[in-house]
Amino acid sequence: MVKKLVLIGSLAGFLSGLLGIGGGVVTVPAMVLWMKYSQKEAQGTSFLLMMLLGVVGFVSYSFYSVKLDFDIVLILTIGCLFGALLGSVIAQKIDTASLKKIFALYILYAGIRIFFI
Numbered sequence: 001m002v003k004k005l006v007l008i009g010s011l012a013g014f015l016s017g018l019l020g021i022g023g024g025v026v027t028v029p030a031m032v033l034w035m036k037y038s039q040k041e042a043q044g045t046s047f048l049l050m051m052l053l054g055v056v057g058f059v060s061y062s063f064y065s066v067k068l069d070f071d072i073v074l075i076l077t078i079g080c081l082f083g084a085l086l087g088s089v090i091a092q093k094i095d096t097a098s099l100k101k102i103f104a105l106y107i108l109y110a111g112i113r114i115f116f117i
Contacts (some may be wrong), residue, residue, distance in 0.1 A: 001035070004035060005035070005056075005058045005077070006079050008026065008027055008030040008031065008035075008070055009049075010024040011026050011029075011030070012027045012030075012049065012053070013053060013056075015056060016053045017056075017057055017060065020057070022046075022049075022050040022053065022054070023040075023046065023050055023053050024043070024046040024050060024051050025051075025107060027042065027045070028042045028043055029042075029107075031045065031046075032100070033114055039096045039099045039100045039103065040092070040099065041093065043091060043099075043103075044088075047084065049085060067082055069099065
């Protein structure tokens with residue numbers, strides 16, 4: 001079990017640093033499929049991971065002198081905090097099977113949109 005978690009975490013961290021993703025795209029499906037976590041457990045775990053990955057990514061990008069616009073970060077943070085709270089509350093009211101389908105559709109939609117941009 002520990003080896004699987006280290007592999008999942010390593011892949012999520014690598015893709016997060018490389019592509020700027022939060023890691024949930026990797027960790028949620030991997031935890032559900034390989035570790036048999038429920039969708040809600042995986043999503044909840046992913047939230048904490050995203051926060052930690054964000055801090056590491058921020059420090060790393062800052063080290064390499066990437067200019068970050070802190071005004072935009074502040075505005076996005078306010079929106080993200082509100083959205084995360086609302087989304088978490090709604091997710092707890094949705095059955096797990098439907099939540100899995102919503103997650104899968106979102107990943108599919110995002111992948112298609114990015115591919116064709």
